[in-house]
Amino acid sequence: xxxxxxxxxxxxxxxxxxxxxxxxxxxxxxxxxxxxxxxxxxxxxxxxxxxxxxxxxxxxxxxxxxxxxxxxxxxxxxxxxx
Amino acid sequence: xxxxxxxxxxxxxxxxxxxxxxxxxxxxxxxxxxxxxxxxxxxxxxxxxxxxxxxxxxxxxxxxxxxxxxxxxxxxxxxxxx
Amino acid sequence: xxxxxxxxxxxxxxxxxxxxxxxxxxxxxxxxxxxxxxxxxxxxxxxxxxxxxxxxxxxxxxxxxxxxxxxxxxxxxxxxxx
Amino acid sequence: xxxxxxxxxxxxxxxxxxxxxxxxxxxxxxxxxxxxxxxxxxxxxxxxxxxxxxxxxxxxxxxxxxxxxxxxxxxxxxxxxx
Amino acid sequence: xxxxxxxxxxxxxxxxxxxxxxxxxxxxxxxxxxxxxxxxxxxxxxxxxxxxxxxxxxxxxxxxxxxxxxxxxxxxxxxxxx
Numbered sequence: 001x002x003x004x005x006x007x008x009x010x011x012x013x014x015x016x017x018x019x020x021x022x023x024x025x026x027x028x029x030x031x032x033x034x035x036x037x038x039x040x041x042x043x044x045x046x047x048x049x050x051x052x053x054x055x056x057x058x059x060x061x062x063x064x065x066x067x068x069x070x071x072x073x074x075x076x077x078x079x080x081x082x
Numbered sequence: 083x084x085x086x087x088x089x090x091x092x093x094x095x096x097x098x099x100x101x102x103x104x105x106x107x108x109x110x111x112x113x114x115x116x117x118x119x120x121x122x123x124x125x126x127x128x129x130x131x132x133x134x135x136x137x138x139x140x141x142x143x144x145x146x147x148x149x150x151x152x153x154x155x156x157x158x159x160x161x162x163x164x
Numbered sequence: 165x166x167x168x169x170x171x172x173x174x175x176x177x178x179x180x181x182x183x184x185x186x187x188x189x190x191x192x193x194x195x196x197x198x199x200x201x202x203x204x205x206x207x208x209x210x211x212x213x214x215x216x217x218x219x220x221x222x223x224x225x226x227x228x229x230x231x232x233x234x235x236x237x238x239x240x241x242x243x244x245x246x
Numbered sequence: 247x248x249x250x251x252x253x254x255x256x257x258x259x260x261x262x263x264x265x266x267x268x269x270x271x272x273x274x275x276x277x278x279x280x281x282x283x284x285x286x287x288x289x290x291x292x293x294x295x296x297x298x299x300x301x302x303x304x305x306x307x308x309x310x311x312x313x314x315x316x317x318x319x320x321x322x323x324x325x326x327x328x
Numbered sequence: 329x330x331x332x333x334x335x336x337x338x339x340x341x342x343x344x345x346x347x348x349x350x351x352x353x354x355x356x357x358x359x360x361x362x363x364x365x366x367x368x369x370x371x372x373x374x375x376x377x378x379x380x381x382x383x384x385x386x387x388x389x390x391x392x393x394x395x396x397x398x399x400x401x402x403x404x405x406x407x408x409x410x
Contacts, residue, residue: 007160064133
């Protein structure tokens, strides 16, 4: 997964029927900006874990999405070299 | 998903049998230009959500496509930092 | 999908058993050069639609290929801004 | 797979229910930094094999992860040209 | 698929149980260096076809690998423009 930051939202009324009820967040990571489905309840500025590909679709009840927020990051620790 | 803009169309008569009836749009996003199947009814200049990979194929009744337009974007909002 | 141009062929005698009978074309797209299975009958110089990932494998009867030519492009039209 | 080095960890309490019990490591490879689920027991500084995509999810009991540590590298040998 | 060259090997004793018996080769392609499972019997310096993603896993009996050598290239021909 990539660590990203929630920077916005997207609204769409004309869409695949199976996308009804999905929330779309704009997430910025080191790979650029993607639109991800959110079922964790992330909000503006949250640091999140982003899963992409078929995995994201399965997590969102097989909706046609290729990116999903799967966790909100509490803490990220880098190991200190001895 | 990526946000893209519909900039053209592609026509092909010699193709996989299971591609019959699919509409192919040329969509430009931050990742470059891709050809995506469209079942939402997007038109020239529309801002769209683009899903890629197996997800796109499933959405298009398992046709051999790896990109699909899944929504037309009404509005994209960026959060304002406090 | 990506639009690519057929620029060569690849021959391999030692290969996965399930690759027997597959034709491999060298296709150049904006993403670089890939080797794709062809079941559409594309030839040298043809402009083709390239599908990648699991989608390509399914289209080729579950052979272990991750790229396939799924159509030969007749025409590509770019929309004119008003 | 990519060869990466474990450089940190990530903690998340609000997450997909099916992520409970997963350990998340920060792994740096030539492709950049990713967060990967670990079921091999890798530790700080370990050189690991990283698998990405649906493969990683299957390995982690279909959890919504798109990267997983699948092995700890003992030795990497480069062939010497004659 | 990508055309790559076998440049090394990787050994790992602590790994996913389902990776037992897999041979791991280091393969260099235009996309960089990856570690791929080999069931074709490729050796140092061989030019090979590399399949990535779920396709590679399926070919390797659903082992958690995302890259596999699926063929050894005998010959690669580039078409000559008329």
